[in-house]
Structures are given as structure tokens and as C-alpha cells.
Amino acid sequence: MAYTCPNRSIIDMILKLVRFKLIIILLIIINFSSAKERPCLLFNTDEVKLIRAQLGEYPLFDQTLSFARQQIDLAIVQPIDLPPPGEAGGYAHEKHKQNYRDIQQAGQLFIITGEEKYAEFVRKVLLEYADFYPDLGSHPLSRKQAPGKIFHQMLNENVWLVHASVAFDCVYSWLNDQDRAKIEKNVFRLMTYWIVNERGDQLDRIHNHGTWASAALGMAGYVLNDQNLVDIALYGTKKDGKAGFLKQMDLLLSPDGYYTEGPYYIRYALRPFFYFAEAIERNQPELKIFNYRDQILRKTFYATVQTMMPNGVYPSINDASRTMNVLSAGTRLATNICYYRYGQDQNILGLANMQQKVELTIAGLILAKDLRLNPHSEVNWESVELRDGFDGQSGGIGILRNGKEKNRSYLLMKYGTHGGGHGHFDQLSILMFDVDRQVLTDYGYARWINIEPKSGGRYLPENKTYANQTIAHNTVVVDGKSQNGGNSKEADNYSGKRHFFDGNNHSLQVVSAVAENCYDGVKMQRTIFWVTDSTLTDPIIVDLFFLLSDQKHSYDYSVHLGGQLMTTDLKYTANTEKLSVLGEDHGYQHLWVTARSVSKKGFSYTWLDGNKYYSMISNASEGAVVSFCRIGANDPSFNLRSEPALVIREEKKNHLFVAVFEPHGYFSEALEKSVSPTGQIESVKVLAFDPDEGAVVAVSGKNGLCWVIMTELQKEKMKTSHKITSNNKTWEWTGRYQMQKLTESEK
């Protein structure tokens, strides 16, 4: 048996004794239980002294403190409100969230300032919960999710407990015995009982929900000085190590620290990982938690923040929002703790500079101190490939970076695991960021998070029917069906494969990967070259998407480009008076076809997004159908955003889509200034194409620009040297790929 119900526990016995006024015995026991020093989760006595001594020294710490004071001083004078449990995203839901945020902050303020008004606030709120919580039953509005009592899902309840544990820990020693006992019994004991005995399945999941459950239970355990609870948190309900926090650290993260659900979800899980790790380090230092699995927490932090686009926003891959960013609570917490536990790093200082807020702990103090010395710290990540899968064998993501300061651009390609329930059918999809926004966009989730009138802020039906589907991504759809038929369980069986990656060569960065299990009988390999050339203002993407099959298929190359069409050399027919949908299912039903073109051989398409122009130059075959689309069909509740997309359809057995993406020029409507609305690249051509040997592609442009790119097309057919002859010309290269810039005479 994992854990005895609290009404039979020692605490309860003590309380019965109190009623018999056996004060002497009580005092002895209290002394016994207070033998443990508190706070014990985020502070120790020496740190508190240090922090208090250095107030007024480090602007960022002082500002954070002052801002927290303002917020909590305001909260203190409001009536305390514990509304009856309600709908996700509704008032009750948000209010209980605010309550835990407030008491945690008040607890930390009490520790740092010593001002009892903050402790008094925590006491009052927790006592209200002690009256409120025992009468609650399982939440009625859970809709297929494991319900909590205060919240519709157990997840939120665990988040509540993580924060409330910090708050309780901060005032624990200050509380009188009666209040402390009441809070302990009616809130913490009941809640931990519920976690272990009623929601043990959540706790034992190898999933971020399990991490929250572990952290909640373990942190409460430390505060209650109940090692049994902590052990369950660490090793699972059976305490056999097959579940629990350590197992999660083993299995949820790849050896590079990549989290299978993607950055949006690990950002959320950073809180339980780092809060609980910090608590473990302080209470069980012998576990050496920060060194566990070769410092997997450090790797996880770096892998997470390195996925951020240059503006500090996480890429919107999988079920993610377009805007989650460096300011999020988990990211901030991990930034602070990593700096404290793993040592100085300019990039962490750069992150803190973007955050402009630190944790109110010793970690935050030290970060603020170093930031005062380096006030202009900036984040400067290199290109990086992150392996996916607990053993690093399940593909990964490749992130290429270019440029400096205001001109940083970013390119992501996805070829890892499907990512479970939050995964999208988007193998080999790409996302490009430039200046201040995604330029080749990933739709992210179809969800208006926490907005009650939008289905309680939950994932919307269009998340499954559109956002998840392959056509919603910048990749290729075969025969109009999503990858793995749009079946998550099926997709979870496979992953992409890494092929080659080079982010070190500034003039030519490259990422290549394979997906061979998305469609029966169709192999896909995508290779992106990112070329920097001194004659051009911006780096150029050359995208080679190769499909191999012994049957004819329809291949839809889909690309989501925001902004406004400026010009194209395609002769198209605009659907001016009637619009209809692109297809019947697999997300096609959500695309209006605004224009359609039967391509001549190759075309260019220039659009304006923000203050910059972008051109796509395609090698489309003569007769390929190009559909200009806009998201929003079959969306009766107006849940989707209206955004444009382009789909190029080729009917082939084997095919090589080649596309060049060139950013160029500048436009400011306010300044009425337009520079270089036309790009430099003029055409892209496949000079040679042999599925077994490779392909040779030529990119030509103004002022004699001529690049020849040679590359192999199949990972399985890798060899050292390559030779292709086509139209009486022979190309030879060694290794995976080679690029030549030809002069006029060499052409």
C-alpha cells in the first residue's frame, strides 16, 4: 500500500489529543516535527540573510521585488474569493489560479522582507481553502480529462499544489500550531491523498502531467516532512522506480534534452522539473539531482531555449500557440535556476535581459548581480540539431540561424517523433523566421486558450480537422491524405531520420532528413541549403524536397506565406465571384481556393510581409496546378485565423520539388518608402536527377549569379563519391553535397 489515508494518520491522532488538551504531548510532538528547518523548498537561512543584506544593490532584483510588492499589496486589500469550481477559462478557474500565484508571491515576499502582512495574507487564504476544500467532490466539467476538485483537470490542481506548497513552506514556521495543523489536514493531506490514491494513474504517467503530479506531491512531502510522499513522487506509486520523477527524467527527454511534445509543452513542464529539482537538492542533496543523467536538466533547459526564434518566441510547432515566449513562468524559473546551479553564461544573461524580471530567490539575486555588471548581454545561439527520443534515436529537429542583432533569421526543420496527442502530422515541415515574425509559418494550435466563450478555452474541433493535418504545414501531402492517415497512434510508431546537418559553415548551412513511414510506398527526403552570398542582402533558402515511389501519386507541396501578394509571373485565374474549397477532408476542406493556375515551367511569387519582401522561385513542372488558398472554409464558429497558403500539385512517381526563398528589400507604409521590391534570383532548374545517385540544381539570378548545388537524394544510398551525367554534361562530387558558384565563363 502506497500511503495511508490522512484521517488515520499521525497528524489526525495529534489533533484528537489536542481536543483532550494533552498539551504537553502535543508540544513534544510539534518540537519533533519542527526539527526540520523551514523554509526548505527554495530558501535557507543563510540565503535569506544574504538576500536581505543586498537589497538595493541589483536593479533587476529590486524592480522585481517592488513589482511583486505592488501586486500583492493590492491583492491583500481585496476580499479573498474562493468561487465554486467552474468552467475552464471562466472566472472561478482564473481566480483560483490567481490565488495560488498570489500566495506563493506573498510567501516569498514574507521571507525576503520579513513583513508579517504577507504571511498573514497567506495564512488567511490557506485557511479559507481549509474550509473550502474538504467539501469538494470531483469536478463535474472534466470532459474526458482526469478531474481535480478545484479545477476541471487534475493538472491544474497539481499546479495549484506546487505553488501553494511554496507558500505554505514560507510561512510554516511563522504559523501558530492550530492554523498550521488545520491547513495541513484540510488542504495538504487531503490533496496529497487525492493525488496518490485517486489519481495515481496521472502520477505514474511518463508525461508532463505526471511531472506536475510528482512535483506537487514531492514538494508538499518536503514541507509536511513526509518522506513517504516524497518517495512516491520520486519513484512512482509503487516506489519501484518504474514511474515517478526520476523515470520521467530518463524517458521524457532525449539525450540532448529535447522534449517529444515540443517547446511549448516543455516550457510548461520546466516549472515542475526545476521547482522540484531545487527542492530535492535542498532536502536530499545526496541524490545529486542536477547531475542526474549527465546533467539532463541543464541540457533540457538549453535545448528548450535554443528553439526560440530571435524575438524570444517559441516556434509554434505541434499544438502550440504563436506567441508563447521567453517571459513565460517556466522559462524564467529555469533561466534563474540554471544560472545558479550550472554557472555563468552570456546567453542566460541575455535571456534575463529579455525577461527583465528575476526569481525572488538567491538564484534571482545572483543573476541580477551579474546582469548589473553585463547590462548589454544578448542571446546569441548557434545553429543546432537536437536529437529526439529518450535514446536519441528518433530523428530530431534542426535549427539554423543567420544574421546579427536586428537582422537575425531562423529556420527550423522537423523530423523527430510525432509527439503523442499534441503531435501534428508534419514530418519534414519547415518554419522560417525573419526580422520580427514567422515568414513561412506554422499554424500552431486551433485554440483560443483560456477564452471561456471558445469552448472553455479548450482545443477546438478545427485543431483536429485542420491544425493537426499535414496540409496545414510547410511540407508535402501525398494523395491528399495526411501523414499516417492522420492517425496519432500509428504516427507515434515512427519518427523521421536525421541525415546530415551542418550549422557551422556560415556561407552554406544545411539540414537534411528522411521520412519513410508517413506514406506506404513513398519515401521522402528533404534537404534545405541556406546560402549566404556577399552579393545579396539576405541568405537564400534552397529547398530540395524529394519523393520516391514506384507508383504515381499526387504530391502537394504546401507553403504558408503570410502578408500580401505583390506580384507573380504565373498566369492564374482568380476566383472573383465564388469561392470553393480545396478538398473534402484531411484539412483541405478548410482551405478556400482564391485563385488557381496551371503552371508554365517554373514560376516566381513575391509577397510583402511586415516591412520586407519575399520571393519564392519554384521549379514547378509545366502543367503543375498551383492553388492560391486562404484558411477559413468549413469553420462555422469562426475558430480559425484567416491566412494565405500556396499549394503546388505534381502528379508523378519520383519527383524533386525545388524552391528558392529569397528575402529582399524594405517597405514602410508610414515612411512611404519602398526599396528592392524585386528579388535577385530569377530561376531554379534541375540540371540532373537520378534518384539513386543524386540531383544537380542550378540557381540563377541577376548580375550573373549562378550556383550549382549537387546532393544525394537517399540516405540509404549514401556513398563517398557521386557522378551524374545528363544532357552530355557530367557532374561529380564527394560527400553528401557540394555547392559551386560559377563565374560567367564556367556556365
Next chain:
Amino acid sequence: MAYTCPNRSIIDMILKLVRFKLIIILLIIINFSSAKERPCLLFNTDEVKLIRAQLGEYPLFDQTLSFARQQIDLAIVQPIDLPPPGEAGGYAHEKHKQNYRDIQQAGQLFIITGEEKYAEFVRKVLLEYADFYPDLGSHPLSRKQAPGKIFHQMLNENVWLVHASVAFDCVYSWLNDQDRAKIEKNVFRLMTYWIVNERGDQLDRIHNHGTWASAALGMAGYVLNDQNLVDIALYGTKKDGKAGFLKQMDLLLSPDGYYTEGPYYIRYALRPFFYFAEAIERNQPELKIFNYRDQILRKTFYATVQTMMPNGVYPSINDASRTMNVLSAGTRLATNICYYRYGQDQNILGLANMQQKVELTIAGLILAKDLRLNPHSEVNWESVELRDGFDGQSGGIGILRNGKEKNRSYLLMKYGTHGGGHGHFDQLSILMFDVDRQVLTDYGYARWINIEPKSGGRYLPENKTYANQTIAHNTVVVDGKSQNGGNSKEADNYSGKRHFFDGNNHSLQVVSAVAENCYDGVKMQRTIFWVTDSTLTDPIIVDLFFLLSDQKHSYDYSVHLGGQLMTTDLKYTANTEKLSVLGEDHGYQHLWVTARSVSKKGFSYTWLDGNKYYSMISNASEGAVVSFCRIGANDPSFNLRSEPALVIREEKKNHLFVAVFEPHGYFSEALEKSVSPTGQIESVKVLAFDPDEGAVVAVSGKNGLCWVIMTELQKEKMKTSHKITSNNKTWEWTGRYQMQKLTESEK
């Protein structure tokens, strides 16, 4: 005859004499012509001394200077390029614009710093023009506009000359005689000849193009010391005062300083007005130009900048962009000169604070000096009504303002003149701004300005077919036709009429106006109440749009709300698989109908825009047809922006549309926070309605909110006291309108 051709002029004679080496005579004449001190347009010797003495004192002046140095230091080392005249928005067009900006800035830098490299740059560029200009003919790509030689329209040529005159003025005394004479002959004399003798029609227009022509000619005249040119600029080609700069000051501006084409166009005309005025003041102080017409220049400046929305962006009424703002060159120039000529004002300091850049003249120095003393200056305009028409008798615009600092909101209603060729058929339309954007939007122009691939940056066909049309605005369309049949000449015959306006009562601001010449047999009156109530977070708009006719018409109440639909209590049918257009013409052909509803009695519609929710509560009749629309149909070149709109159709003789607009709550996707997604107002009802007497409207909401608004409906039926009985209830009020907030017992 207005002006003799330069090849017969005295200058030419001098040059012939030079060839005969009559050096003595030449020197005498040069001495004579240099009797005039230069620079004479923007500087005098004392000011230059003062500026030089105070360099390093005022941060904003120093920053501006340093930034100008950086720019020009870079320009100086580039090869000078005078490309053959080209397409609007193309390289040549932009390059010649850059040239005049560079030489003006270099000229001013020379005056301020004394560094000859700047003068040398001006000399070189002007000498290049002296070789380049004489061979040019009339520009071939003018497309119906009066062509210049360098530019496709004379307008740009005049802008060139204004700036080049400043540049020439700055280096005039420094140049050697030969260079000065060559520049004067081959550029300034030829160009002024062209203005007067070939483009005199432009000069004599009472139009902003005429103002540019006057300023160009007059400023060149002062530099050349040719009073004849100046007199033509001031009084017209016939020098009879029926045209020219002074007549423009009489007729282009209303007594309040409002400019009939609207803020976007006066912003552009501020430059010639203020540059030339400054030059006149320095060369002909006896004209007292800054006091002319009761200080019309001061009024014009204030009327212009007071139309700005709280973010410093001009409202996009008429053919205007969505983004033109406080940073624009004309606005900056006028801000500086007004401060210098009309004295200190906190609001001007606030504008300069937004601009963060001053003019490199004595005016800029003084502004920078005062801003150093008041570094936190902010703009705080009051509500204001601006009369339109040279005599103030042609309606006007009403601008209401609410809130402070980050919470400023703004409401504009339009009831002035049509505004000529740039006017839209938008009588009684409204525009609302909140937080950081237009919430009830005005489309502005259909134009991608200066973007060469979009028809050379010109107005696009959709500007006439959509952006100009009544349905594109937040007003009422009668029988599906634009006002005045969409005929500009017809519309120019009329204007709206002011009725009442009160921007002083913070709790209830109001603007009311009449349009009776837009449709035969239909009178329209719109009254907007803007109510601030201590129980609500935001002020509430109550919009009463009254239509009177003795025939039945279809009345389309059109409103353009951005963002995303959150919820509505309308039962609608979404057009999920096919879209078709709202109508055949008058702009309706550009609207896709995304959903349609036959209204029950009254409805609400809530949307999210940016970080805030907005609700519209309408009194729609049972059976009224509500169309949910999206802009973009019949737009084969993708020239239009895709934005939503709502159209409510009522088939009636007399009708009163009542709509409440309530801003509420907060949403941040990045913070995953949503507050108050539902508004407080629940319904709006017409309690009594008598076209001759007035209407009584009730607005009801949560927590017992109940407002009763009584108002008269026809300006012509104005009377002191009103009484209406309906359903056995009698309402009485005096004056134009009255509002009561009822308690529970009074309901």
C-alpha cells in the same frame, strides 16, 4: 507676360559677358547680387552663431545632428547617381528623392558644422543635375497627371525644388561664381521657367499640388533673389492674388484650420506651407505671414495634429494610409516651426517627444532645449469639433477622446465636405480607436504606396471600386448604392451639417450631425453618445443612426470590426463550402458573405481584437438580415486586405438603428490570460420613436444597469422641450438630448 525665359534673362547676359572676359563688370554685378545675405530661407547669421554655441547642450538636437551626420557621411562616399527618369516607386524615382533629401540635409549640416565636405557634396550633386536636367523632356510615364521632367508628376518635381532650394541656399555664398552660375542657369532657372510657363495651371490650382508649386517657386525665387518669381508664387501666375500661396491659405483651409482632403493630405502639404512661410517671414517680414488670416497656419497645425489617434497615427479617412503618423516629415517640420513662431505648448513638447527628432534649425534647437527641461511631456488633446469649408459652413469632423495614458480611446465622426478627388462617400461614418489600434476601422485607400509592382505604387482600381464606396465605411448605405451615386463631382456640391457637439462633459460626450443630400428623398442623422460610467471599465458608445423617408428603402448599417469573432447570440448559417459576394456593385462585389442570419429582435456580437474584447449590441428588428462579410472578392490582383465586416439590412421607410459598442476585458495569448470575455451590456431597446419629436432608447445591463437616452432626431425640428408618449409612458426632456441613469425602483 508672367516671366521671361531664362535664356533671355540677365543671368544669361552676364554669362555672355564672362565669355568676353569683362571681369570688372561681372564683379560689380556679383557684388550687387550678393548684396542679399545668404542663407536666407531657414537660417540667419545670428542664429547660426547661437546654434554653434549651444551644440552639446540639448540631447535631442545633438542626436538629430549626429544621426544626420551618419547618414550624410555615408552618402558622401557613395557614387553620385542620377538615373534616367523612371516609373513611380521604382529605383530612379526613389533615388532622385533620396538625392534631394541628402543635399538638403548636407546643406544644413554645412551651415551648422561649417565642415566643407558637406558643401562640397551639395556642389557636386547640383553640378551633376546641371549637366543632367537641361536635356530632359517631359516625363513619359505621367498617366493623366501633369508630368515633371525628373519625375512622372510635377508634384514630385516641386518637392525636389523645395528641398534643393534649401540646399542651394546653404552653399550659395560658399560656391565659386562659375559653379553657382551653372547651377542657377541649368537647374533653378530652367525648373522655375518650367513651373511658371509650362505648368502654370498646377501653380494656380487651389490644391495641395498648387501649394507645393508656390513653395518651390517662391523659395527658389528668394535664393535667386528674383522677386518676380516670389510674387508669382504668392499671388499666382497673373500676380492678381486670385491664385498663389495667399489665396491657398484663404481657401484650402477652414477657419478652424481643417483641410478639406483630410489629415493625410494636409500632413503632406504642411511642408510647403511651413517651409515657404518660414522663408517669407525671413525675406518679407512685412507680410506678417504667421499672423495671416488670424494665424491660420497655427490653426492648421493644431487642427491637423489634433486629428491623430492616441498612438500618433492619423485617422485613415479619405484616400489615406492606415499608418501615416507623427513622425512624418511635414508634421515634424510644422511642430518645430509652430513652437518657434507661436510659443511654448506642452502638447507640442509631447509631439516632439514622440518624434524624438528635431529640425536642424533654430526652431529645432529651441524645442530641444525646452524638451530637456520637460523630458516627460505628453500629448493630451481634448475632444474637439473642426469645421470644414473655407468659411466653416460645410459641416466638419467631430473627435471625442476618453481615458488617460495607455487607456486612451478616440472616436471620430465625419460630416464635412466630400474632399474632392481623394474623398470617400462616407458621410456620417465613424472610426473608433482603442488601446493601440482602430477597432471600428476605416479601410483607407486601396494602394500599396511606392511599391513598383503594384501599379507603380499608384491608387489601384479597387480604390474606386471598393475603398471609396459607402459600404467600405461605418455608416449606412441606402438601396445598395453609394452616397451621391458614387459620383465625386456630385458629392462635392454638398457637405454634412453639424448639429450638436459636446466634448466637455466627461461622463457623457456627444456628437450629432446630419446628411440630407446623399440620397434623394432620404434624410440621415447620426448621434453618438459616449458614456462613461463608474461601474464599467470602459466608456460605452451608444450609436443612434436615424433615416427618414416617405418611401420604403433598404438600409444597410455597415460596421468594420477587426479581429476574431468570439461569440454571438445570432443563429446564423455559415457558408462553409461555398462563398459568394454580397452584391454586384458599389463595393458590395468586394465582400464575401461568410455567414448570414435573419435576426431575432436584437442581438449581440463579441469579438477579440488585439488584447481586448469588444461587444456590439444591436436593436436589429426581427427579420433583419445580418451578413457576416470578409473583404476580398473580385480582387484578381490581390490588392485588398482581407478584413471582416458586418452588415445589418432593414427594409423600412423611417428607421432608427441603435447599436451599443462596449470594450471589455483582456486577453493575452502569450500569458494565457483571459479576463471578462463577456460584456456588461445586455440589450438596447427603442422605447419611443417619433421622427418629428425624437426617440427614447434604453440600454440595459448586468447589475441593474439601466440608462435611458432621449434625443431629437431632426435638426430642422429642433425645439426647446420635447415630449413623447408611447405604450402609456411619457418622456419629457429639454434641449437636444438628455440621459437618465435609472435605479431599480425607477425602471
